[in-house]
Amino acid sequence: MDERTEIGTLGEFGLIDFLTKDIELLHSSTIVGVGDDAAVIDNFGKQTVISTDLLVEGIHFDLSYTPLKHLGYKAIVVNISDIYAMNAVPKQVLVGIGLSNRFSIEAISEFYGGIYLACKKFGVDMVGGDTSNSKKGFIISITIIGEVRPGKFVKRNTANKGDFICVSGDLGGAYLGLQLLEREKIIYVENPGVQPDLESESYIIKRQLMPEARRDVIEMLDSINVIPTSMIDISDGLSSEILHICKASQLGCLVYEDKVPIHNDTRRAAKRFNLDPLTCALNGGEDYELLFTINQSDYNAVFNSGLVSIIGNMTSREERVKMILISGDEVSLSAQGWNTFHK
């Protein structure tokens, strides 16, 4: 205990790697452990998929502009998204909360109202949890359990060279919604009398406060009998997630800027904030769309669904993780952003 290395030197993923590197799995029923969106447990018939999340006030959410009902809804949805990212169906959830006496029962009811709304919408049973005091701030712990037909679950490390890269919906909106809410908060603190007009920004605000998990995409894939070769949900931005798939699958990829889906409202908002919409899509995070790879033979079936954009393809590791810009330039993608290098 004499040595002291700051956690910041590792970063979150480095810390997870560090903490889990010595794990030995004991049970043949433990099919997927640490290192993916969720764990898979064989239960002789169906496989159980389970994931957990810890959300802390002041770190993951700001109650000054997040209604508690939206917070409850989002807490469930982002966990359901992890289950979908395994190509599984969410079934049960456990919710632990820690709260200080600054919260009233009515406030917590609002929060659970959002939780139950999401549970109902996505067909999930709440089956347990824990309530606790907190000295300061609101703490939320969510554990979600799903099931999947044996062998049908999809990991991150199984993409193949040549596979097409698909992304559902559009990207960058949730990040711009956050920028807007943060800006309005500062304006409000300085001028409490000013009422913001957020009507015209409803799309990006909804993307931030009330994201949806892509049940429709998972059901579409099932209906056309396509199992992605790898999948992950986009919580930290497209770049970071693509890098996860490339690293885990020991591959590179080529993504085309003009194929990255960005909503017009997102583009407009980015312009007002003097931000590059592509950067918002690549690094913004919290969109909770699905990123997955498919075999080339599944291209038509997936493309015709109308739910996904096909944004590139997997290459060999030597070809690295790259994007072709509309300008024709090639850039290398990184988790923190992207570094231009001209050919």
Add this chain to the structure above:
Amino acid sequence: MDERTEIGTLGEFGLIDFLTKDIELLHSSTIVGVGDDAAVIDNFGKQTVISTDLLVEGIHFDLSYTPLKHLGYKAIVVNISDIYAMNAVPKQVLVGIGLSNRFSIEAISEFYGGIYLACKKFGVDMVGGDTSNSKKGFIISITIIGEVRPGKFVKRNTANKGDFICVSGDLGGAYLGLQLLEREKIIYVENPGVQPDLESESYIIKRQLMPEARRDVIEMLDSINVIPTSMIDISDGLSSEILHICKASQLGCLVYEDKVPIHNDTRRAAKRFNLDPLTCALNGGEDYELLFTINQSDYNAVFNSGLVSIIGNMTSREERVKMILISGDEVSLSAQGWNTFHK
């Protein structure tokens, strides 16, 4: 949101009841939901048992006298205890942590060292989790998954009139260990130079800092083919847990003071603290022993195991929840303590 009712007016169990009263279970696979030690999920062969816990610094633990390795060990053990309390076998665990930058990697390694020690000892695979920042203090979220042969799990609401009441190990030690550590903390703050002699108190300190889940009791019950009629683990004190079983099973009970197991070291420590050892056993909490009821015909087999004390029997609800003292007086048990009423 105009109304405001303080959470304190409900208490923890009241709050849980309030928050979960409108839950509708959707899946036939959800066999046991909120309201027991863990949830049971049918997976066509074995049933999955799952429980979650949120532990907050300053509320559940005090790092000024709790070594992080012990904290990690205890965090797992107390969750495993919930799985045993369902008569199930723990299999997998997920651990979420939230921490401020006051922690070093070495400190967190100590914590995970304790976690992995407990996982190894109890045969549990760590299969997931989450790491997060915390603005203040250390937050731990544990989710534990176990499995059980269909129909073998044991709930709280299935005790029968006439059943014998059994408790494993001995009670009150963990509470006295906490009293001792709290006292030494105050002495240390006032006189940092004083080195406490805790050698003679090692039993109660171990009960507080390094409790064990009663795997041996569950294995014993399995080996003699006894399935308890109801079961719960003792985290909040014997009185509180007996009341849970009585309330859930709509029964009363009669417990005998002279049968309540209390270790000699616990009695001695209680005397030094001017506390009644029986009160410590009834209301102290954190012993993580198992409290269960058995059919009268199983008395001999269970008694001969040498692992449990048989402390009384279940009665009808009209006879209430009572204890016969050594003096011959009858007292009524309550969750906060016990109220004497003379016959």
